[in-house]
Amino acid sequence: MLELWELRGKNDCRYSTFSWRTRLALLHKRLAFELRPVSASDKEAIRFSGQDKVPIIRDGARVVSDSWKIACFLEEQYPSRPSLFGGEVGRNLTQFFNLWADRELIPMLVPPLMLDVLACVEDKDAAHLRSRIEGIFKRKLEELSAERTKSLDQFRKRLAPVRKMISDTPFICGRNPAYADYIVFGALQWARVVSTEKMLQEDDILAPWFERVLDLYEGAGRRERSRQERMEQAA
Amino acid sequence: MLELWELRGKNDCRYSTFSWRTRLALLHKRLAFELRPVSASDKEAIRFSGQDKVPIIRDGARVVSDSWKIACFLEEQYPSRPSLFGGEVGRNLTQFFNLWADRELIPMLVPPLMLDVLACVEDKDAAHLRSRIEGIFKRKLEELSAERTKSLDQFRKRLAPVRKMISDTPFICGRNPAYADYIVFGALQWARVVSTEKMLQEDDILAPWFERVLDLYEGAGRRERSRQERMEQAA
Numbered sequence: 001m002l003e004l005w006e007l008r009g010k011n012d013c014r015y016s017t018f019s020w021r022t023r024l025a026l027l028h029k030r031l032a033f034e035l036r037p038v039s040a041s042d043k044e045a046i047r048f049s050g051q052d053k054v055p056i057i058r059d060g061a062r063v064v065s066d067s068w069k070i071a072c073f074l075e076e077q078y079p080s081r082p083s084l085f086g087g088e089v090g091r092n093l094t095q096f097f098n099l100w101a102d103r104e105l106i107p108m109l110v111p112p113l114m115l116d117v118l119a120c121v122e123d124k125d126a127a128h129l130r131s132r133i134e135g136i137f138k139r140k141l142e143e144l145s146a147e148r149t150k151s152l153d154q155f156r157k158r159l160a161p162v163r164k165m166i167s168d169t170p171f172i173c174g175r176n177p178a179y180a181d182y183i184v185f186g187a188l189q190w191a192r193v194v195s196t197e198k199m200l201q202e203d204d205i206l207a208p209w210f211e212r213v214l215d216l217y218e219g220a221g222r223r224e225r226s227r228q229e230r231m232e233q234a235a
Numbered sequence: 236m237l238e239l240w241e242l243r244g245k246n247d248c249r250y251s252t253f254s255w256r257t258r259l260a261l262l263h264k265r266l267a268f269e270l271r272p273v274s275a276s277d278k279e280a281i282r283f284s285g286q287d288k289v290p291i292i293r294d295g296a297r298v299v300s301d302s303w304k305i306a307c308f309l310e311e312q313y314p315s316r317p318s319l320f321g322g323e324v325g326r327n328l329t330q331f332f333n334l335w336a337d338r339e340l341i342p343m344l345v346p347p348l349m350l351d352v353l354a355c356v357e358d359k360d361a362a363h364l365r366s367r368i369e370g371i372f373k374r375k376l377e378e379l380s381a382e383r384t385k386s387l388d389q390f391r392k393r394l395a396p397v398r399k400m401i402s403d404t405p406f407i408c409g410r411n412p413a414y415a416d417y418i419v420f421g422a423l424q425w426a427r428v429v430s431t432e433k434m435l436q437e438d439d440i441l442a443p444w445f446e447r448v449l450d451l452y453e454g455a456g457r458r459e460r461s462r463q464e465r466m467e468q469a470a
Contacts, residue, residue, distance in 0.1 A: 086323060089321025164330065165331055169323075175323065
């Protein structure tokens with residue numbers, strides 16, 4: 001059975017935006033897998049992978065890390081399963097979309113979400129994540145967080161071309177979802193799991209699209225409790 | 236026979252970046268077509284299309300303008316010919332790529348190229364193009380042109396994800412070229428036709444890719460003389 005390592009926070013929440021891409025990719029391929037949750041600071045648990053980040057999958061003797069490499073591995077290894085890219089042209093263009101999302105979309109979510117993330121993980125993980133993000137951005141999280149409104153506004157603006165893609169079709173990839181859908185889904189699912197703030201405005205055409213992806217694969221995305229739901233259940 | 240309206244400048248040069256996308260799309264589909272060159276200010280010649288920009292194609296009774304709409308039309312109308320998008324996923328992701336190029340790539344070429352463009356067209360066309368571009372950017376062309384170095388630098392930087400796409404495959408779309416290749420080609424062909432300045436540095440992995448696309452379809456792109464070639468022939 002395939003295994004997927006992903007991050008776990010308090011109350012067993014699974015908040016890694018990149019691991020959500022992989023989780024939906026595995027479901028898309030109709031592959032059975034077991035989840036191996038790991039805390040952000042527990043580098044010992046994933047040392048076998050030869051690097052220090054999730055997602056990681058193990059498929060028999062093969063260990064693959066990095067969500068994009070995993071998607072390409074799955075596509076090559078399981079060509080008879082539903083395609084993540086819809087062929088070679090789609091593969092190269094999905095790579096472009098993936099690079100765009102990592103560079104233009106995900107960083108815009110760090111200011112509005114990162115303090116929320118820290119509240120969702122154990123103290124030692126919070127310290128680890130803080131130092132990693134502050135190292136990447138070369139600024140204190142509180143400074144980044146002060147730009148949350150501006151940054152969220154940017155995030156919404158940058159989604160404009162994605163809205164055009166779903167103006168004719170129910171999914172970003174067309175009549176059916178594919179990997180590019182899971183890339184954007186991973187961003188919004190991250191927000192849903194760690195924060196009560198709405199990333200999309202109510203009249204955003206992407207809001208019903210997000211609900212559709214939450215429902216896929218017997219509601220795999222929706223079964224993960226949102227921050228809101230966890231707060232209500234604790235109250 | 237299909238007809239394609241495109242811009243013509245001095246010495247019969249064909250410099251429209253968007254028309255080059257369409258021209259290669261028609262060649263990709265192995266469709267015979269006749270070129271209908273038109274000068275930038277001659278709106279009378281294209282009034283039949285109900286709008287004022289090229290490219291425009293006429294296919295029997297159908298008239299379609301806007302390079303993206305033309306590509307979608309050709310793909311739908313000629314499904315048995317080689318695909319421009321490689322399927323539905325590829326179509327939606329090519330739309331994203333097209334939007335990205337129009338928003339992030341083409342505007343970066345206006346400061347380094349626009350004064351060169353004016354030198355390649357008749358006076359009345361130059362006046363028309365100047366007023367259109369100055370209207371869009373809300374600045375004088377000379378002001379824009381002062382930023383040519385910075386802007387060209389941005390253009391090259393923004394191509395970084397495209398370079399990743401061709402790190403494994405000869406074309407942006409994989410082993411074979413498809414519409415996303417023609418989008419980037421259109422940008423560089425525009426530069427080649429109107430300017431002697433090199434848009435790509437010599438060691439850029441995109442430089443040999445551009446040569447490959449110039450050679451496609453019996454050298455259709457290369458047969459169009461570069462500014463350099465026109466200057467040498469005039470000397």
